[in-house]
Amino acid sequence: MANTKRAPLTEDQLKLKTARTQRWTATFGALGAIMTLVAAGLGIYATIQTQQKEEAQTVASTAQDQSAAATDQVAAISSASASVADERDKLQSENSRLTTENSSLAEQIKDLGGTTAVSTDPPGQVPEIRHKGPITVTPKTGYADLDSPSNDLQWGRNGGGTKDLGTAAVNQTFFSKTSLIKGNATYTTCQAATLESGLRYELASMKPGWTICVYTSDGRTSTMKITEIKSQSISYFVTTWELPG
Numbered sequence: 001m002a003n004t005k006r007a008p009l010t011e012d013q014l015k016l017k018t019a020r021t022q023r024w025t026a027t028f029g030a031l032g033a034i035m036t037l038v039a040a041g042l043g044i045y046a047t048i049q050t051q052q053k054e055e056a057q058t059v060a061s062t063a064q065d066q067s068a069a070a071t072d073q074v075a076a077i078s079s080a081s082a083s084v085a086d087e088r089d090k091l092q093s094e095n096s097r098l099t100t101e102n103s104s105l106a107e108q109i110k111d112l113g114g115t116t117a118v119s120t121d122p123p124g125q126v127p128e129i130r131h132k133g134p135i136t137v138t139p140k141t142g143y144a145d146l147d148s149p150s151n152d153l154q155w156g157r158n159g160g161g162t163k164d165l166g167t168a169a170v171n172q173t174f175f176s177k178t179s180l181i182k183g184n185a186t187y188t189t190c191q192a193a194t195l196e197s198g199l200r201y202e203l204a205s206m207k208p209g210w211t212i213c214v215y216t217s218d219g220r221t222s223t224m225k226i227t228e229i230k231s232q233s234i235s236y237f238v239t240t241w242e243l244p245g
Contacts, residue, residue, distance in 0.1 A: 135169040171200040177215040185211035
């Protein structure tokens with residue numbers, strides 16, 4: 001078979017082919033640029049999505065931490081509220097107990113029917129103490145002089161004194177004016193009390209802690225606080241004040 005030779009391209013055909021080649025080259029170049037731009041855009045989009053995801057995770061983690069902290073605070077407040085409520089209940093219970101106890105004491109004082117007094121005198125309003133100390137009275141003890149000086153431990157029972165306090169068997173007798181105070185008494189208490197002569201006090205009805213106010217034969221004020229009572233004896237702690245200056 002004989003070889004067929006192609007006729008050479010004319011100048012116009014070469015120009016046309018060259019133009020086509022240039023157009024395709026330009027087209028492929030434009031496509032390459034577009035692909036590059038698309039790839040860059042996809043990269044930027046992916047980066048933005050990654051950042052947004054990380055930010056969302058950070059926000060979610062922070063929200064979880066804040067939620068946990070809020071839960072802890074609520075639990076702490078609830079615990080504190082419960083503690084305060086318990087303490088309030090305890091205080092209310094104690095207040096109720098003290099109120100009841102106070103009412104009971106008030107009733108006991110009312111039942112005693114006697115005068116109750118403060119345990120101390122106002123400062124600077126009482127004379128000096130002349131004599132104070134213990135004394136026990138029985139059916140066999142002699143009369144006592146409550147005006148005796150402080151160096152007379154027998155309270156005038158060794159003779160020479162006047163009579164304020166008699167003997168005690170069933171009753172405690174006195175020769176001076178007296179008043180029974182069903183509780184503690186002071187100089188001020190006895191000054192305010194109403195004292196009477198010739199009173200006798202039955203030992204069986206007396207109680208330790210009660211006090212007898214005495215207006216002595218020399219005009220002094222004495223308190224005789226009962227410390228012990230037996231079948232036929234009674235013990236006191238006596239305080240006698242000097243006459244007011």
